[in-house]
Structure formats: C-alpha cells, structure tokens
Amino acid sequence: MSHDEFGTLSDQVLWICGVFYFIALLAHLAEWAAGRSVPVSAAVPAAGARSAAGGTDTITGARPPAAPERSERMDSFARVGLGATRVAVVFHLVSVVCRGLAADPIRVPWSNMYEFTLTGTLVVVVGYLVLFKKYQLGWLSPVVTGFALVVLMADALLLHQRVGTLTDALESPWLVIHVIAAIIATGAFTLGGMTSVLYLVKERWLEKQSSSTAAAAPGGYLSRVPALAQLDRFSYQVHAFAFPIWTFAALIAGPIWARQAWGRYWGWDPKEVWAFITWVVYAAYLHARATAGWKGRAAAVVAIIGLATLWFNFVGINFFFGSGSQHSYSK
Amino acid sequence: MAEQRPGAPEFGNDRDRAPEVAPLAPVAFLRWTWRQLTSMKTALILLFLLALGAVPGSVVPQDNVDSVAAGRWREAHSTLAPVYEKLGLFNVYGSAWFSAIYILLMISLVGCILPRTRVYFRAMRARPPRTPANLARLPEYRSFTVDQEPADVLARARERLSSYRTDGYEDSVSAERGYLREAGNLVFHLSVLIVLVGFATGSLFGYKGGVVVVTGGQFANVANQYDEFVPGKLFDPADLAPFALTVKDFHVDFSTDADEFGMASDFYADLEYQTAFDAPTRTARISVNHPVDVDGAQVYLIGHGYAPVVTVRDGKGEIAYSGPVIFLPQDTSFLSEGVIKVPEASPSQLGFGGLFFPTYGLIGGQPSTIYPGIDAVPGDPGADSLLSLFVYRGDLGLDSGIPQSVYSLDMSKLEQVKKADGKGGTKNLRLDLAKGATATLPDGLGTITFDGVSRFVKLQVSSNPGEKVALAGMILALTGLLGSLFIRPRRVWVRVRRQDGRTLVEVAGLHRSSGGDLSGEIDDLAAHLEDRTT
Ligand code: HEM
Numbered sequence: 001m002s003h004d005e006f007g008t009l010s011d012q013v014l015w016i017c018g019v020f021y022f023i024a025l026l027a028h029l030a031e032w033a034a035g036r037s038v039p040v041s042a043a044v045p046a047a048g049a050r051s052a053a054g055g056t057d058t059i060t061g062a063r064p065p066a067a068p069e070r071s072e073r074m075d076s077f078a079r080v081g082l083g084a085t086r087v088a089v090v091f092h093l094v095s096v097v098c099r100g101l102a103a104d105p106i107r108v109p110w111s112n113m114y115e116f117t118l119t120g121t122l123v124v125v126v127g128y129l130v131l132f133k134k135y136q137l138g139w140l141s142p143v144v145t146g147f148a149l150v151v152l153m154a155d156a157l158l159l160h161q162r163v164g165t166l167t168d169a170l171e172s173p174w175l176v177i178h179v180i181a182a183i184i185a186t187g188a189f190t191l192g193g194m195t196s197v198l199y200l201v202k203e204r205w206l207e208k209q210s211s212s213t214a215a216a217a218p219g220g221y222l223s224r225v226p227a228l229a230q231l232d233r234f235s236y237q238v239h240a241f242a243f244p245i246w247t248f249a250a251l252i253a254g255p256i257w258a259r260q261a262w263g264r265y266w267g268w269d270p271k272e273v274w275a276f277i278t279w280v281v282y283a284a285y286l287h288a289r290a291t292a293g294w295k296g297r298a299a300a301v302v303a304i305i306g307l308a309t310l311w312f313n314f315v316g317i318n319f320f321f322g323s324g325s326q327h328s329y330s331k
Numbered sequence: 332m333a334e335q336r337p338g339a340p341e342f343g344n345d346r347d348r349a350p351e352v353a354p355l356a357p358v359a360f361l362r363w364t365w366r367q368l369t370s371m372k373t374a375l376i377l378l379f380l381l382a383l384g385a386v387p388g389s390v391v392p393q394d395n396v397d398s399v400a401a402g403r404w405r406e407a408h409s410t411l412a413p414v415y416e417k418l419g420l421f422n423v424y425g426s427a428w429f430s431a432i433y434i435l436l437m438i439s440l441v442g443c444i445l446p447r448t449r450v451y452f453r454a455m456r457a458r459p460p461r462t463p464a465n466l467a468r469l470p471e472y473r474s475f476t477v478d479q480e481p482a483d484v485l486a487r488a489r490e491r492l493s494s495y496r497t498d499g500y501e502d503s504v505s506a507e508r509g510y511l512r513e514a515g516n517l518v519f520h521l522s523v524l525i526v527l528v529g530f531a532t533g534s535l536f537g538y539k540g541g542v543v544v545v546t547g548g549q550f551a552n553v554a555n556q557y558d559e560f561v562p563g564k565l566f567d568p569a570d571l572a573p574f575a576l577t578v579k580d581f582h583v584d585f586s587t588d589a590d591e592f593g594m595a596s597d598f599y600a601d602l603e604y605q606t607a608f609d610a611p612t613r614t615a616r617i618s619v620n621h622p623v624d625v626d627g628a629q630v631y632l633i634g635h636g637y638a639p640v641v642t643v644r645d646g647k648g649e650i651a652y653s654g655p656v657i658f659l660p661q662d663t664s665f666l667s668e669g670v671i672k673v674p675e676a677s678p679s680q681l682g683f684g685g686l687f688f689p690t691y692g693l694i695g696g697q698p699s700t701i702y703p704g705i706d707a708v709p710g711d712p713g714a715d716s717l718l719s720l721f722v723y724r725g726d727l728g729l730d731s732g733i734p735q736s737v738y739s740l741d742m743s744k745l746e747q748v749k750k751a752d753g754k755g756g757t758k759n760l761r762l763d764l765a766k767g768a769t770a771t772l773p774d775g776l777g778t779i780t781f782d783g784v785s786r787f788v789k790l791q792v793s794s795n796p797g798e799k800v801a802l803a804g805m806i807l808a809l810t811g812l813l814g815s816l817f818i819r820p821r822r823v824w825v826r827v828r829r830q831d832g833r834t835l836v837e838v839a840g841l842h843r844s845s846g847g848d849l850s851g852e853i854d855d856l857a858a859h860l861e862d863r864t865t
Contacts, residue, residue: 172620233848240816244809252805260620263631263791264539265798266530268396268424270389277382284378291371309382317389 007102007163011156014095014118018152020088025145027081032142032221034073081141082132088148089129092122102163108176114159116183116314121151123187127238131191135234139225143194174257181249186310188242189282193307195235196300198225203297232296236289239303243282250275274313281306368435369442377436384432388423391415395422395561437524444520451513459498459507462824466839469824471849473857474837481827481834484860488825491859495823503826512844515814522811525804532797538562538571539793544578545638545655546600546786551575552628557792572626572794576604579614581635581786585704593664593703600632600788627794634789636660637667637705639687639718645676645777652676655785658687659738665689665703670740671720674729676777682723682740683779685761691717705784713784718764720779722748722772748773819847823856836860 096119099109109115128144131137205222225231254275255265266272285302288294294302353363367373392400401421405412419426466472477484481502488504489497495506540557544550552575554560554568562568583598599618605611606626615623615630622631638655645651651673658669671683692701698719708714726744728735735741749757750773762770764781771778820843828835838857840849 244812244816247805247809247812252802252809255805256802259629259798260622263622263629263633263793265795265801268388268393273385273389277385280378280382280385284375284382287371287375287378291375294375 003102003163006098010095010098010102011160013091013098014152014156017088017091017095018149018156020084020091021145021149021152024081024084024088025142025149027077027084028142028145031074031077031081032224034071034077035224036220037071078138078141081145085125085129085141085145089122089125092118092125092148092152096122099163108179112159112161113314114155114161116179117151117155117159120183120186120190121148121155123184124148124190127187127191131238136226139198139221140191140194142221143198144191147190147194172257172260174253174260178249178253178257181245181253185242185246185249186314188238188245189307189310192235192238192242193304195231195238196303196307199228199231199235199300200297200304202231203228228296232299235300235303239282239285243286246279246282250279270317271313274309274317278306278309278313281309365442369439371443374436374439374443377432377439380432381436384423384429387420391420391423393421393423395425433527437527440520440523444517447513448517451517454513455510459496459505459822462500462503462505462826463839466824466826466837469839469841471840471842471853472837473839473853474835475857475861476830476833476835477861479834481829484827484834484836485825487860488856491856492823502828503824506823507821509818509820509843511814512818512820513815515811515816515818518811519808519815520811522804522808526801526808527804529797529799529801529804532800533563533795534797535563535565537793537795537797538566539791541633541789541791543657543787543789545657546578546581546788548787549575549577550790552792572606572628574604574606574625574628576602576625576630578788578790579603581788583635583704585702587702595663595703598632598635600635602630627796628792629794631791631793632788633791636665636787636789637687637689638785638787639669639716640782640785641671641718642780642782643671643673643676643681643683643777644779645673645681646678646775648777651681651777653782655787657737657787663703664700666700669738671779672727672729672737672740674727679724679776680727681772681776682725682727682745683720683762684723684740685718685720688717688719689784690715713766716766716784718762718781720762720764722760722762722776724748724776748776820844821847821849821852823849823853825856825860 096109099115099118100107103109103111109119125144125148128137128140202222202225206228226234254272258267258272259265281302285299285306288299288302354360392404394401405421408415415421419428423429463469467474479487485499485502485504489499489506492504492506495508496510497504497506538561540554540560542550542557550556552571552573554562554571578600580601581598582600584596586592586594586596597618599616599621602615602617602623603612604615604623604625605613615625617623617630617632619632622629624630636657636659638657640653640655642653643651652671652675656669656671658667660667667687667689668685669687671681673681673683688698688700689705690700690702690707692699692715694701698717705713705716723740723742723745725746728741728744731741748760750760752758760773762779764770764779766781766783769778769780822841822843824837824839826837826839828837836857838853838860840853840856842849
C-alpha cells in the first residue's frame with residue numbers, strides 16, 4: 001500500500017470506529033435506563049459518603065458497600081457496550097497506526113493537534129478498558145464512550161489535516177519520548193478528571209437527597225456510581241499514576257528536546273509556561289489530598305482545575321498564541 | 332498534615348495545628364509566623380499563587396523570550412505599557428513579585444523538610460509500634476480460630492512477614508514496612524531545591540548570543556562579534572571560551588515534491604574550529620537538533636539564508652566594495668531583503684536596498700520566487716536568481732556615532748537615484764540583475780555587478796553552567812516522587828489467644844498513606860495462617 005492509501009484508510013477506519021463508540025454509548029445509556037426500574041437495595045448511605053471529606057476514607061474505602069443490584073437486562077446491555085468499545089478500540093488503534101504509516105518517511109503519528117487528539121483519546125479508552133475489571137468501572141462507561149465519540153468526531157470534523165512530513169526540529173527521538181509521555185499523562189489525567197467531576201456531581205446529588213424528604217431511592221445512574229470515598233480513591237490512584245509521567249514529559253524529556261532543538265532547555269515559552277502551571281496545580285492536588293479539610297471536594301476541584309489548564313495548553317495556546325509559541329508545530 | 336485518623340503517620344509536622352491567632356510576645360510571634368509559613372496550607376496556597384503568577388507571562392510578550400514582540404506590544408499599547416512595565420509584566424519570571432512567591436515557597440519547603448527529616452531519621456531507627464489493644468478497630472481486621480499452638484502461629488506469622496521489620500511480643504507480632512516512602516518524599520522536595528539552584532546558576536552565569544556568518548566566514552567567540560548577546564546577570568565577558576570557528580560549507584535541500592514544495596529539509600553546516608591559537612583544528616557538522624559542544628559552549632544552527640555576492644565600482648572605476656551581503660529571508664519562499672552600504676564610493680556614498688529572488692519567475696504577473704533553492708539549473712547555482720535593487724546616494728550616516736543596523740539604510744541624508752520615465756518625468760531607478768550582470772549607474776556614480784550567490788548561517792552560541800545540576804535534580808526528584816507515590820507504608824499485627832481449647836487468631840493491618848488498600852495482603856496472611864490455600 002502506498003503512503004496515501006494508508007492515509008485514506010486511517011480516515012475511513014476512524015469513521016467505523018466512531019460508529020462502534022456510538023453503539024457502545026447507546027448500549028450503556030440503555031443499561032442505565034434499564035437500571036431505573038431496579039431498586040438499589042444496598043443504597044449507598046449518605047452518611048458514609050460524607051465521611052470521605054472528613055478524613056476517614058481509609059475506613060470507608062476499605063469495605064465498600066455491597067454493589068447495588070442489577071437486572072439481567074442491564075448486564076446484557078453492559079456486555080454489548082463493552083464489546084462494542086473493544087471493537088472500537090481495535091479500529092481506533094488501526095487508524096492511529098495507519099496514520100503513522102501514511103507519512104513518508106514513516107513516523108510516529110503525533111505531529112499536529114489532529115494526531116495528538118486521535119492518540120490521546122485512544123489512551124483514555126485503553127486506560128479505561130485496562131482498569132475496567134480491577135476497579136469495576138461500569139459506572140464510567142457512558143462517560144468514557146460519550147467522551148471518545150464526541151472528541152473523535154470533533155477531531156475528524158474540525159481538526160483534520162493532511163498527513164505531513166515533520167520539520168527537522170521534530171525529528172528527534174526525544175520528540176517521540178516526550179510526546180508519548182505527554183499523551184499517556186493527558187489520557188490518564190482525563191480519566192481522573194472525569195472521576196472528579198462525577199465526585200462533585202454525586203456529592204451534590206447526595207446533599208439534595210438527604211435534604212429532601214422524598215424517600216424514593218431511584219435506581220438511576222448516580223445511585224450506582226460508587227461511594228464518594230471510592231471515587232476519591234480511584235481518582236487519586238489515576239492521578240498518582242499520571243503525575244510522575246507528566247513530570248517526566250514536561251520537565252525532563254521536554255527540556256532535553258528543547259535544548260537540542262533550540263539551544264535552551266527552558267525558555268518560558270507559552271507552552272512551557274502552561275505545562276509548568278499544570279504541574280504545579282497537580283502538585284497542589286496531591287498536597288490537598290494530604291491536608292485536612294481539603295480532602296474530597298476541594299481535591300476534586302483542584303484536579304478539575306488541573307485538567308482545565310492541561311487542555312487549555314493543548315487547545316487554547318495553539319489557537320490563541322499559535323505563532324507566538326515556538327511549539328506552534330501542533331497548530 | 333493534621334491527621335485525625337487512627338494510627339496516622341507520625342511523620343510530618345503539627346504546623347497546621349498552630350493557633351490561628353498571632354500571639355503578641357515577640358518570640359512567640361516569630362514562632363507563630365514560622366509555623367504559619369511552613370504549614371501545609373501555606374504551601375498549598377503558595378503553589379496556587381505560583382501557578383497563577385506564571386499566567387501573565389504567557390499572555391504578555393516577554394522581553395527575554397521574544398523581545399521583538401514585546402517591543403511591538405509596547406508600541407501598540409502606549410497607555411498600558413508603562414503600567415505593565417512597573418508591574419514587571421514584560422519580565423514576569425524575573426520580577427520581584429514572582430520571585431517573592433517562589434522564594435517564600437522555598438522557605439516554606441525548607442521549613443517543611445528539616446523537621447520532617449529529623450522525624451524521619453528517628454522513625455527509621457524506631458521499632459514497629461506496640462500492638463494496639465483493640466485490633467478490631469483497625470481498617471483491616473480478620474479473626475478466626477485454628478488448632479495450632481499460639482507460639483507456632485506467631486512463628487509462622489513472623490516467617491511470612493520476613494520482608495517486614497518485626498517485633499515479637501508474648502501474644503502478638505507487630506510488623507512494619509515501607510519506610511522509604513517518606514524518604515522518597517523528602518528526596519523529592521529536596522530535589523526541587525536542587526533544580527532551582529541549577530536553574531538560577533544558569534540564568535546568572537550563562538549567556539546566549541546570536542551571530543550571522545557567511546559561508547567561508549569566521550567567527551571568534553568575543554562579545555562584540557555577536558549580533559545579539561544576552562549575558563546572565565553575573566556573567567563576566569572575559570569568561571567566554573576563547574574559540575574561533577569557520578563556516579566551511581552549508582547544505583540544504585528544498586523539496587520538489589508537490590505536497591511539500593519548497594520545504595527545507597536536511598540542512599547542515601560544516602564547521603572548523605579551534606579552541607586556542609595553538610590547538611588542533613577540528614571539524615564538526617551541525618544541524619537542527621545536533622549542536623556541537625565547543626569548550627563548554629553549544630553552537631547551534633538556527634537559521635540560514637542567501638548572501639548575494641556583489642562588486643561595486645565607484646565613479647573612478649575603483650572597487651569600493653566586493654563580497655557577499657546578507658539578505659534576510661522574508662518568508663518560506665526565501666524571498667530575501669537586504670541593503671548594501673558602500674561608504675568608500677566617490678563622488679558620493681552609495682546605498683542599495685531591495686530584494687533577492689533565489690529562483691525568479693512571474694506568478695500571476697507578479698515578480699516572485701518560484702522555488703526557494705538556487706540550484707534549479709544543475710551545476711550553475713544562482714543561474715535563475717535575480718537581484719532587484721533601488722539605488723541611493725548621499726550620506727549613509729555611518730559617521731554619526733549612532734550604531735545602525737546592517738539590514739536597513741538611514742534615509743535621512745540619502746537621496747533616491749531616479750531615471751527618466753520616457754514621458755518627460757522621472758521615476759525611481761530599479762536595477763534587475765541576473766547573475767553575472769553589471770549595471771551602470773547614472774551620473775557617473777559607478778557600476779554594480781551581481782557576481783554570484785553565497786549563503787549565510789545564523790548560529791546561536793550558548794552556555795548554561797547549571798543545566799547538569801538542574802537535570803540531575805529533576806531526575807532525582809522523579810525518583811523520589813515514584814518512591815513517595817508507590818512505596819506502600821503499612822503495618823500489620825497478629826495476635827493470638829487461647830480460647831475454648833483452640834487458638835483465636837486476629838490479623839489486622841493499617842495502610843499508612845491515603846488511598847492505600849491493604850485488604851489483599853491481609854486476606855493472604857489470614858489464609859496462610861488459617862492454612863487455607865487460596
Ligand atoms: C515547590 C514546591 C512543592 C512541590 C512541587 C511539592 C510537591 C509535592 C508532591 C508532588 C507531593 C506528593 C507526594 C505524595 O503524595 O506522597 C508532595 C507531598 C507532600 N508535600 Fe510537597 N511540594 C512542594 C512544597 C511543599 C512544602 C512547602 C511543604 C511543607 C509545608 C510540603 C509538604 C508536603 C508533604 C507533608 C507531603 C506529603 C503528603 C502525603 O503524606 O501524602 N510540600 N509534595
């Protein structure tokens with residue numbers, strides 16, 4: 001196959017991949033809709049959840065309440081969703097690989113925003129699938145599949161670019177290392193951020209629940225999202241995984257590459273500034289988790305701010321400061 | 332680290348428990364201030380301030396990042412600019428207020444590390460804590476009965492916990508491991524300081540300079556040979572490494588592929604350099620991503636362009652100038668702009684200004700460069716190039732004592748040379764010279780010949796004495812961080828008691844970091860002691 005054919009294949013396969021994410025999303029929505037008619041017998045007590053913010057998460061976290069009951073219909077929808085996600089990931093991977101093969105000479109497919117987004121989304125979904133069993137991530141399914149679908153479509157429609165060759169400055173093994181690490185960290189931070197958002201949503205919901213006298217415990221989505229303490233812990237674990245990788249990408253590999261390419265390892269270029277800001281905010285997140293009174297909600301808020309700075313660096317800097325940044329390759 | 336949970340680590344400080352209200356006695360007040368400054372909450376707030384403080388530097392152009400953009404911004408915002416100047420917004424990362432944030436953070440950091448290190452060394456040597464009276468209150472707890480003797484159970488437990496530091500008591504075993512987590516945390520925080528030291532060393536004692544050298548030309552590493560030179564605050568120009576280099580050759584490929592037509596690739600320069608007068612001459616090939624290290628300084632290739640070679644003869648027929656002239660590329664087509672100054676010419680000084688087209692052609696009737704290379708005709712570089720110049724006469728203003736750019740003419744005392752337009756009037760004289768062509772200037776001013784095309788490279792020379800320290804610090808920080816995040820400090824206790832002729836075994840565990848989960852280990856241990864094979 002010629003390079004051009006690989007490029008076309010990459011684009012076509014992405015559409016198929018999108019269709020499967022769509023099926024997966026529908027299946028998971030159906031799963032949760034079906035859940036409404038199933039009572040949540042072991043409803044998560046609001047009291048247990050509140051204690052997460054009080055600093056006793058080791059205790060509540062260790063013995064999660066029994067999983068809410070599920071119906072057979074829910075399970076079969078869940079299986080369909082998971083299956084479709086797996087198929088979508090295979091197509092997604094094929095699309096990424098073809099994109100790399102489409103370039104002449106062959107290269108890693110991370111030289112512009114389109115390609116970065118394509119690969120970053122793949123990391124999010126693969127991360128979710130890898131952790132699915134261990135952490136019982138069924139509650140994250142609609143969020144992840146919906147995210148993958150929306151982001152990929154936006155990527156294909158708004159950011160799509162022809163395959164290009166790299167300029168000399170980008171031809172370095174450090175580009176590969178720096179960008180792989182940045183993409184993995186971004187994918188993981190994104191998973192962590194989703195969890196933090198769910199944490200805040202669920203916390204609001206629990207507060208409403210406990211203040212309203214209507215005792216009806218619906219079997220809806222939020223009642224099946226794990227207890228706050230568990231959300232908090234999962235979020236922490238994902239962030240703890242991502243933070244060192246980000247440290248490596250932004251503060252070690254990046255500077256080494258910059259020194260080779262531009263003769264300075266750190267130059268306060270807007271991209272570098274925002275990579276630094278992201279790092280500091282996530283350091284603050286880890287601190288927040290270790291500070292009494294900041295656990296739980298405050299930490300979740302900090303995590304979301306961190307994710308916002310990360311995405312802003314990726315999207316905002318390129319659009320608003322494009323030419324002012326030496327990193328404008330990724331425009 | 333104001334931990335309230337049972338068995339919380341004793342590491343860390345009690346600073347968050349400092350009274351909220353400042354005491355009045357001076358010593359107490361100082362202690363209170365120190366405790367506030369070194370509390371975790373203050374660290375958190377300072378981290379946020381640091382992040383927030385870094386933002387303006389990405390929005391307002393910075394003098395030492397892009398001085399041209401900063402200058403343009405100042406011109407465009409004449410009312411705001413002085414205010415911004417006062418606030419240090421054109422140099423955020425060197426400003427007093429930004430420095431204040433990170434210096435406070437570093438003080439807070441030191442105030443945090445020191446007591447924690449002391450506590451840590453004490454804890455390192457400490458024995459595992461006594462078995463708590465009520466194990467059932469711990470987060471992980473299992474109990475079961477077995478037939479073995481209590482002492483046997485305890486012996487098996489100790490054997491199983493051999494990777495722990497253990498202490499045996501009459502009826503129980505206490506075990507602990509994961510001490511290195513705290514060490515990792517301390518190493519990480521200490522390394523932040525090391526990185527800062529490396530960073531500061533570089534910006535105080537380093538330098539960065541840029542210079543344009545024509546192929547065949549020489550450059551000696553002294554401050555006044557640079558086109559631009561940015562020394563660190565404490566840099567002494569006498570410390571410049573005494574090397575000299577010659578740019579022997581420069582190579583570039585411009586793509587002829589339809590997709591990337593004219594994209595430059597594979598460019599490199601061949602250098603010869605000497606680190607001292609009597610040192611052997613060495614050679615190096617430099618290209619993007621591949622600088623050469625000369626005597627502790629790095630020489631980078633950061634740009635390139637054309638230098639048309641011209642010969643100007645004055646009114647008396649004498650050579651007033653001969654050699655390459657640097658024309659700066661204006662865009663990716665390498666259409667280049669430059670000026671030629673000929674102060675030696677008589678009867679009057681001459682100036683030329685105009686454009687160089689590497690490969691000339693018309694696009695839509697417009698004179699254009701149709702290809703950025705000069706090798707469209709193989710073996711005859713510059714065969715299709717064109718040099719298009721306006722001519723000026725008068726005083727170039729070079730004697731005024733005010734330094735002027737070599738890339739522009741000072742028009743104040745120059746007069747543009749005209750020619751008849753054929754309709755009774757005059758128009759500006761424009762010379763369009765192909766390679767080898769000579770044009771005669773009117774009024775006996777002389778002639779100019781376009782001899783050929785040479786090239787120039789833009790080199791950057793920089794030296795950053797702190798970079799190794801910063802890198803080492805960063806790697807150390809990452810190592811410490813990994814330890815701090817992934818080493819799992821934990822305590823395990825086993826207690827035995829005779830009960831109704833059998834042995835009651837209690838197993839309990841405590842994970843001493845937030846987010847840790849010990850259930851798997853405790854299950855394993857319990858299963859082992861119960862002789863269930865899992
Ligand atoms: C440049 C400034 C700082 C950075 C980048 C930074 C970064 C970090 C990071 C990434 C962690 C997470 C490690 C973990 O979770 O085990 C951490 C933990 C910690 N930091 Fe800092 N820190 C800074 C300043 C400080 C200061 C000034 C203090 C003192 C008040 C401090 C006290 C602590 C403590 C006590 C922990 C342990 C938390 C735990 O037990 O999980 N840090 N820091």
